[in-house]
Amino acid sequence: MARTRNKTIITCAVTGAIHTPTMSDALPYTYDDIASQAIEAAEAGASILHLHARNNETGAPSVDPNDFAPFLPRIKQASDAVINISTGGSLTLSIQDRIRPAATFSAEMCSMNMGSMNFSFHPLAKRYDDWKFDWEKDYVANSDGNIFRNTFRDIREAAETLAPHDIKFEHECYDVGHLYNLKFCMDTGLFKAPVFIQFVMGILGGIGADIDNLVFMKKTADKLFGDAYRWSVLAAGNVQIPLATTASQMGGNVRVGLEDSLFISRGQLADSNAQQVAKIRRIVEELGSEVATPDEAREILDLKGGDRVAF
Numbered sequence: 120m121a122r123t124r125n126k127t128i129i130t131c132a133v134t135g136a137i138h139t140p141t142m143s144d145a146l147p148y149t150y151d152d153i154a155s156q157a158i159e160a161a162e163a164g165a166s167i168l169h170l171h172a173r174n175n176e177t178g179a180p181s182v183d184p185n186d187f188a189p190f191l192p193r194i195k196q197a198s199d200a201v202i203n204i205s206t207g208g209s210l211t212l213s214i215q216d217r218i219r220p221a222a223t224f225s226a227e228m229c230s231m232n233m234g235s236m237n238f239s240f241h242p243l244a245k246r247y248d249d250w251k252f253d254w255e256k257d258y259v260a261n262s263d264g265n266i267f268r269n270t271f272r273d274i275r276e277a278a279e280t281l282a283p284h285d286i287k288f289e290h291e292c293y294d295v296g297h298l299y300n301l302k303f304c305m306d307t308g309l310f311k312a313p314v315f316i317q318f319v320m321g322i323l324g325g326i327g328a329d330i331d332n333l334v335f336m337k338k339t340a341d342k343l344f345g346d347a348y349r350w351s352v353l354a355a356g357n358v359q360i361p362l363a364t365t366a367s368q369m370g371g372n373v374r375v376g377l378e379d380s381l382f383i384s385r386g387q388l389a390d391s392n393a394q395q396v397a398k399i400r401r402i403v404e405e406l407g408s409e410v411a412t413p414d415e416a417r418e419i420l421d422l423k424g425g426d427r428v429a430f
């Protein structure tokens with residue numbers, strides 16, 4: 120176990136709900152493209168696939184389980200990777216709507232967002248004149264009015280609804296206060312140690328993506344959780360790979376994928392999710408660490424197993 124615990128888990132977040140089809144031709148949104156990019160990302164070294172769904176025709180973010188059903192079994196048949204279903208899916212919908220896909224498919228993992236916040240990507244709207252689909256411009260421009268609601272009551276409702284499914288949570292912490300929210304929830308018995316924390320950095324509304332802040336998040340988590348947590352870093356935009364590299368050198372795990380950044384290097388769009396996974400894998404390995412297989416990720420995070428999902 121000690122050897123396994125030192126391995127680096129790569130999560131790939133394949134499509135998300137921030138970026139829109141206009142922003143990159145590589146962003147998958149059809150059922151076929153989500154399935155094939157997820158499978159390729161797993162082949163490149165991702166042991167966890169963090170998945171959102173989109174409308175198959177327009178690419179609009181969707182939390183309808185019917186939009187997950189066409190690709191989940193295909194990914195499972197072709198890959199052993201852990202499937203992690205988003206519960207943040209559509210930023211402005213209710214928690215009841217957002218947790219339905221994870222509950223319906225009883226995934227091994229799902230996200231759990233640990234606080235309410237502004238969550239905006241409206242500055243991106245200025246970069247594009249011609250949009251592929253009608254919904255995109257308003258969706259992006261109006262995100263300056265978003266409140267991403269994750270109250271303590273919402274978190275409790277999500278945790279209690281999902282508890283019978285024995286799902287492990289990816290606790291998305293967008294700022295230091297969210298770590299304290301998680302600590303409070305653990306103290307009230309809502310989440311069992313060891314928890315898996317995703318330090319989310321660089322979202323407009325959350326903590327900035329730099330090394331000082333990463334060290335501060337890590338130190339705060341050490342203080343609050345001691346040994347009772349595992350952690351990973353997701354940095355939005357151009358700093359995705361640099362901060363993932365730093366995290367891996369600090370003993371953490373990493374998340375890449377087109378949900379969080381459309382780039383492969385500064386200013387250059389990535390061709391695919393797999394390209395980002397292959398890059399961070401190469402860096403992690405060249406710097407002397409080993410990448411965890413899906414079964415090693417299951418052992419490290421104490422997951423229920425791919426045979427206990429409902430798809």
Ligand code: KMH
Nearest residue numbers: 135205206207208230319
């Ligand atoms: N898009 C990320 C910044 C979720 O899916 O629950 C956060 C995220 C939320 O992954």
Ligand code: ZN
Nearest residue numbers: 135205207378
């Ligand atoms: Zn997500």
